[in-house]
Amino acid sequence: MIRRIVLAAAILTAGLTGARADTSQGGSEITDQITSFSLDNGMQVVVVEDHRVPVVQHMVWYRAGSADEPIGQSGVAHFLEHLLFKATDKLAAGELSATVAANGGRDNAFTSYDYTAYFQRVAADRLELMMQMESDRMVNIRLTEEDIVTEREVILEERNQRTDNNPRALFGEQLNAAQYLNHRYGQPIIGWRHEMEELDMADALSFYGTYYAPNNAILVVSGDVDPQEVKRLAEVYYGAIPANPELPLVRQRSKEPPQTAERRLTYKDPRVAQPYLQRSYLAPERDAGAQEKAAALYLLSEILGGGTTSYLANALQFDQQVAVYTGVFYSGTSLDDTSFDFLVVPAQGVSLEEAEDALDASVAQFLEEGVDQEQLDRIKLQLRASEVYARDNAEGIANRYGRALSSGLSIEDVQAWPQILQSITGDEIIAAAQETLRPQSSVTGYLMRQEEAE
């Protein structure tokens, strides 16, 4: 279970029974490290200061990901991400990365459903050079047919490596496709193979022309930097690029219709060694100015699945011993409806049906019993402490802001989130659970060995 690192807020000092860490002497807070502003062309800028080492991370996040792709072109957002390392008007193919390396830095990029981001990590006095090159490729890429052909082979090998060689990934892809009836979150970020094979230069350039513009981008600079200097440089390099007037005013996404039918699927593969079941529910995400329900769901995921002391670990692993592993996952940072997921790996000799029954019975019992206040207090205490630990990782803070701001949230939302988590009551968590864990909006998947099914 990945524990979310939350960003700082005022520390609640209300009495917490039995808590031996009160985290009330944390000193300065993350919000003190944050400066934000916007350029005249609409580009948003966030600076995260950390002066312990003379290093900077420079990131540009575009509010464009795989869920923004046109129908029939799944994978084009990620394909374009690869192609941004080719030539521009000023740089030869690969020259940006070579230059970063020649300056002792590292660079890379990543694509998700709601965003695409590019970053370099380098000595702090190289920030200007990074901005010079990153701003250049925001609008000046020059592709050749050979780039398209070779890089398409590379992304197909990437799909081989990540997905086609891995039955768990193939299962997840099917599960996700079943979860969304109409929304593009049902398409894999890397793309469906048959559509990836057809991606061409026009597809890539069309996506680029629409979405790669300062008014659709967020600059996040973290590390040993002065916010005033960042502002000056950003105005020089990014401020010179005109906004794209053609950028859609709202991100056009097809909405989910009411989900009224429980879905079930079984994926069989001879490469499966360890069968397991996964259950996902369509779930609300963090919305700007209204994050309470998402906060309740996040706490629910921790209560049910946050390690050894969690409700499901206790019930299924310790008490009934029907599972070797239980996990609960919820990621609320998303532009549109996300999912709330359960994963159960049954013990030897326990069938997937038995494990599923045990899961359902345990969740039902939890909803009946309500939240154990002591457990909730422990989780909230750890969340407060995680604010202290989070300050050790400026890049982690930078990522939180980049991801949130490209997923429809504001800086205020990011900064309010920890306090909202602390404010949620057990009753609110149960209410959010009852609202979200509806069979009609669920998908239950079994990952099975091929021979087992035959």
Place this chain on the structure above:
Amino acid sequence: MMRFKTMMVALCAWILLGALPGRAEINIQEVTSPGGIKAWLVEDHSIPFTALELRFRGGTSLDAPGKRGATYLMAGLLEEGSGEMQAQEYARALEKLAASFGYDADRDSLSISAQFLSENRDDAMALLHQTLHQPRFDQDALDRVRAQVLAGLRSDLKDPNEIAGRAFAKMAYGDHPYGSPGKGTIDSVSDLSRQDMFDAYEAIFARDRLYVSAVGDISPAELGALLDQLLGDLNEAGAPLPGPANVAIEGGVSIVDYDTPQSVALFGHVGITRDDPRFFAAYIMNQILGGGSFESRLMTEVREKRGLTYGVYAYLYPQDLASVYLGQLGSANEKMAEAVEVIQSEWQRLAGEGVTEKELADAKTYLTGAYPLRFDGNGRIASILVSMQMDRLPIDYVKTRNDHINAVTLEEINRVASEILLPEQLHFVVVGRPEGLRESN
């Protein structure tokens, strides 16, 4: 979804800047506790927590004969109860402290990575002391964690990367502990008993193989007192380490048939030790051939020019008991044969022709510039400091490391390339159904 990419090297004047800082600005001090335990410390009071790293040399290689997987399973049981606390009670106690203790065991060491707040440091260290000195190894916890390890082992048997790693290790190290997985086998783990856990515990937790570092909000005096309280009552000596492994790798290709669309290859031959005088030259040479950056020759030839893979890497792999030079890649079944050919020819080309002055200069700039970037975060730094001690590097190494890199000459790197790259000994273990690739040795 991360992108690995590569590119052709071209440098343009408009982006050239001055000299790099090239030095990590961390101040490492050696602390010796009143009781004589040594640790390396980076004191930094800007955030009120400390990262403490403990490492015990020997790792899974200390498994007694017939007890493969004992050390690994024992490490997994450390967080499953100690003193009067059973597993869940222990976990709740740790949660109340908002501290984290992580455990890992590999071929050469068992590591404990702790992070704890300043405000309850004493309580956190009391719990870690209890963890280290009063493990319970309850039978029910043993059975529960064993089932998790077995589930992992069953998955490993169907994972092409794991299959390749096991086949390569078996070939290279034979019956030495390095030749089999430290997690054990389904048979060996199934047979492990509670007594085996106590035996594995006694074998590794001892002063004679302990390495310690701390980074964060703690003074030398506080650390000294902490070390004695936490570690002072460890046994003086643990089990003897096994002898070195004899590395037996012959050139060629072996294929493990596995029905999956992308073949996975692990390749390599004998390598050099960390204290070999040629290490820095070899390290730079590998950076040029197959290092992590996207500019390496292998990435350029296999990915950028031919689109045969998403990623291909090579790395020096010096270990305590054997040193090898390894590489890996994944490539579609219909492309793997060509990828293998390209790699063989790049190995040959570098051994025969060496690198260019420009490649050497670029690699030095990259390596010296990138070095400070790794010192990011208390936990990361603590881990690096312990590794340095285990590698027997001097405490001022961080300050001199880039000088060693810069001192390597073209003549030296090319001589070293001809000595340590052994194209005729390069062996590929390929898992998949690679078309047109034939086994040979």
